[in-house]
Amino acid sequence: MGKQNIPDVIIRRLPIYLRVLEGLYEDSPGDVVSSFELGEKSGVTPAQVRKDLSAIGAVGKPGLGYNIEALRDKLKNILNLDKEIRVGIIGVGNLGHAVARYIIQRYRTERDYHLKLVALFDSNPEIVGQCINGIAIDDMKGFSGKASELGFRMVILAVPAEEAQTVINQCSTAGIEAVLNFAPIHLRAPRGIRIHDTDLSVDLMHLAYYL
Amino acid sequence: MGKQNIPDVIIRRLPIYLRVLEGLYEDSPGDVVSSFELGEKSGVTPAQVRKDLSAIGAVGKPGLGYNIEALRDKLKNILNLDKEIRVGIIGVGNLGHAVARYIIQRYRTERDYHLKLVALFDSNPEIVGQCINGIAIDDMKGFSGKASELGFRMVILAVPAEEAQTVINQCSTAGIEAVLNFAPIHLRAPRGIRIHDTDLSVDLMHLAYYL
DNA sequence: TAGATTGTTAATCGATTAACAATC
C-alpha cells in the first residue's frame, strides 16, 4: 500500500477537506472545485490546499480544478473511510453516553460513512447490561474477547483520568490500534497504539486566553 | 497588561501544563517540579517546557525546578482563569445538552476554576423554557440582551451546520469574543471574535488514517 | 486563443531541539 509517510499536519486537514467536498457533492455532483474555493471553505490558503492534495497524490486539471467526486473518493480512500470502521466506547458515564448517542445519531443521517459504533464498555456493575439504542453495555472484564469477536480496532476512551492509563494498557493487549482519549490526562501510548487527546476543558481554557 | 504576543502554539500547551500542575499540587503543595517531570506528564520535551515557561515569564530555580503553586498561579493568571469566566451554550440538542451537563458536573467537583455556565439558548420553541440543572433554556431571540445582562463573552456553539454562520454573526453583534464551535463547518470569524473549531467526527476520521 | 488554475520549486518563516554557561 502506498502510504508514503504523509506528515500528520496534512492528514489532520484531510477530514476537513472531505467535509467540504461532501457538501459540494450534494449541490453539484460531477462538478469541479478549485483550490481557491476549497481553501476558502476549509479555512486554508489555496497554496496549502494544492500542496496537501499533491502530497497525497490527488490530481486536478490546470485551468479547471479538482473533480469533486474523484477527490472525495481519494480522501475517503486515504482515510480508510471506504471500509467499515468499527468503534467501541469505554466508559459510559455522562460523557461516554453523550458521545455514543451523538455517533449513533450522526451516522444514521449521514450517507455512507462507514463508521459504526459496535460496543460499549464500563466497569460499573450498576450500568453494565443497560442498552443505548440497542447496543448493550458490556463489562470491561470481557473487553479483549469482545474486541476480537466484534473486530473493532478503534476505541473512544471516556473513563476517569485515574483509570485511563490502565485501560489503555488493556486496549493494547486487545489489539486496539487507535484511541480517541477524552480523559483529562496525557497517556503514554503503548507500542502500536495511536492516541489523540481531546478535552473540552483544555479547549475552553485555551480560548479563555483570548478574552 | 503584559500580553507580549505569545504564539498560539504555546498558549495551547498551557492548559495542559496547568492540568498537570493541579495534580501535583494536590499531592505536594509547596513542592517544586522540574521541566523534565512536567514535560513527561504533559507529553512535551523538557526543552520545550522551559522555552514555553520562559516565554510567559515564569521563572524557576536552577538546580531545583519551578515552584508548583507559583507556576500554577502564573498559568491561571495568563489564561484568565483567576477571574470568573461565564459561558453560554447556543443549541441545546443532543450535543449541547451533553456539553452543558458535562460542564456543570465537571466544574462542580473541580476546586476553583472560575468557569461558569450561565445561560442556554435554542430556537426550537419545544425546548425553550426547559431547564438543565436549574439553568433555563432561553429563546435565541433574546440572546443579545441576555449576553449583556449576564455578562458572558464566551459561547459554545452546538447548532446545526446550516445555522452556525448566522448565529455567529449574532454573537458578534452581542459582543461575544470567543467561541468554541462544535458545528461541523468552518466559520468565517467576524471581527473581534476568536473561533476554535472542534468536531468529534473530524477527530475520528483523522485517527482512522492510522488504522 | 485568452483566461484560469494546477503542480512544483525556491524563499520565508517559525517552531523544535541541542547544547551549555550560569546558578541554585
Place this chain on the structure above:
DNA sequence: TAGATTGTTAATCGATTAACAATC
C-alpha cells in the same frame, strides 16, 4: 563543593507562502 536544573543562544528541522512555467 558536587550535582542538578534553569534560561538562553545557536543549529536544525519542517511547514507555509510566493511565484511562475506548464497546461487545460
